Amino acid sequence: MIRRIKLPGWIVIFLLLAGIVFGIDKVFVKVFGESLEPNEKIVDSSVYPGLNIETKTRETDLYTSSVSKPYTDNEQINKLMNEWIDEQEEAFTSGIEESKNMLEENDFRAHLNIQVDTEKIADKLYTIEFQAYQITGGANGITKIKSFVMDLNENKLLQIDDVFQLNKSSIQDIQELIMNKLHSNEEIKPYILDEEAEKALNDSNNWKWSVTPDNVIFYFDEYEIAAGAAGSIKVEIPIKEIKPYLNETFAKKLNIELTEEETEKEKKSTEDYPQLDPDGKYVALTFDDGPHPEVTPRILDTLKKHDAKATFFMLGTQVEYYPELSKKVMEAGHEIGSHTMNHYDLTALELNQIIVEMQQSNDIIEKATGRTINLLRPPYGASNSDVEQAASGMDNSLIMWSVDSLDWKSRNAAAVNEEVMSNVSPGSIVLMHDIHPSTADALPQLLTSLEEQGYQMVTVSQLLELWDEKDVGPHYGK
The missing domain is CATH 3.90.640.20 (Heat-shock cognate protein, ATPase)
Incomplete structure (x- = not known):
């Protein structure tokens, strides 16, 4: 089977040298002002024993990026995978510099997406397939593929x-x-x-x-x-x-046969929530990019203490690694929607590619939770007629937001609370991310402040039902 899958010159030289000396992530920080989180200790709760994954997204005026990075306890294995990822980020950085004027003139943002496909061959024997897509200008992007076969029983990458x-x-x-x-x-x-x-x-x-x-x-x-x-x-x-x-x-x-029981789960519609009082004061808190093995459980604990409900827009790549955590979110009474499979800017894709991104994510989330997915939040809030057509075909509503907590930017609990409380109003849909520890830090005080002002935290579907809005959307909240 076969499948297809202008800055001044001295600054460019400085960037290239800086990339070599300090690493490409630091170059991103210097050039674009992005704030990268330090490495965090992640609980190994992955469905792939010994192998975890972290997806980081960035957004600036010039570009968007989503990079999924698997990692093990073996630093040498991590180093070899990270070197390839760094090469793609370095090429992307160079492409942005070359196309900076064009990007600004045409109001077009470059995009980098590095996604991961993981196959379990046998016990702790995995194939990791990276697919890196980047577009910095022109009509077509560039796709590169790289694979690693690792044996974590022997802690090594297999050679040919x-x-x-x-x-x-x-x-x-x-x-x-x-x-x-x-x-x-x-x-x-x-x-x-x-x-x-x-x-x-x-x-x-x-x-x-x-x-x-x-x-x-x-x-x-x-x-x-x-x-x-x-x-x-x-x-x-x-x-x-x-x-x-x-x-x-x-x-x-x-030849070591490790049989995996494939249980067909009956797909159920999203749990019915109590109807809301039309005169009530409601806000829908939403969390994107998870689930995260450390941050998401902290958020669940806080929501439980305040008897608050929320909506989690999950990435298919993250759910694939942490299906049990996804199920816990659902079992805690929260709502789950899709954030697509790989966090692409959907407006940069063809219709058939958009459909694949949506369908893969829906299938993985539904398998993990046993619930039918009917809400979609497009990455970066990017939507067009093709995105709406694809969502309509899957009977998914497009959910945007009316209040951006800017937690992805500030990475500061106090700043998150200030941003939300300064902009919230009855019927707001609030954008947050359950991948930043600072967001989990902010949540206890945020919920207390909202409660003091008379707000009740509900799901997005509850708001849509209250407003009698059942179409594709997009829906932004009040």
Whole structure:
């Protein structure tokens, strides 16, 4: 199977040198004024034992970004993955500098999205597939793919000779398998450049590959072996076809059958909440980008103490890692909506890509919680007619906000409380994020202040029902 997937010159030189000496995250801070959180100790509650993930988003006048970063207890493994992420961020930073004038003139924001697809092969044996998409100008963005296969039983990243028998005969056979798959796909066959494909496969040390329980996958970047219309290419070869060429030790690991019980959960509609008094004083607190293994439980505890309900707009990538935590949010009586799968700016995607982003997230959240998703908050609040069409097709309402706590910017509890209390009014939908410890710090006093002014904290759906608003929206609150 195959799938497609102007500053002055001296400042640019300074940025490049700074990126080398201090690291690309620090360059982002210096250039764009972003405030990066220090590394936090994360509780290992992931569905992938030994492997956790953190998704960080940024937003400025020039760009938006969403970077998912998996990590382990092994610093060397983390270092190798982070080096590749840093390379993508450095290229993005350079692209912004080159396109700064165009971005400002055209009121267009650049976007970087690094998403992660994780496959469990066996016990603590994982494939991590990164897909980095960036657009800094022009009509089309650039997509790059990188994979890592890690064995956390031995605390190492597997190299190609850990997986394949790399004698001359097996290399030739694998090359032939890949070429046959490329030519058998009618969709991309017209774009394949045979000479470039053979060149890319010539040195096995340069192969980009990964393993899943069912396939061995070989990756090719855009323009590497085909015309640009083909996009990034994945060649999937079933294990049964390539097994004769696998390293014997690795093949034995694949034969260890770890059966996962697949239980079909009956999809239920969102729990019915009590009807609201039309003359009541209500506010809907919403939390984006989670769940987070440390921050989200703190927020749940505070909400429980104040008998307050809230709505959590979760990322599919985060729910995939922390399904039990997602379920706890639902079981605590709170509402769950989708924040898409990978936090893309949906307005930069084609309609079919938007649908995939929404559907993947809905499926993962519904599997984790057993509840049907009918609310969507588009990342960055970015929406257009395609986004509305996709949401309508899934019977999802688009939920924006009327009060931005700016917790993503201030990272300060007192500032969060001041921002919300200065702008809140009856019927407000308040934007917060359950990934910042400072937001959890702010919540006890914020709830107390709201209660003192007579507010009751309810879900977004309760507000929409009170206003008799059941359409796609977008809905912003009062």
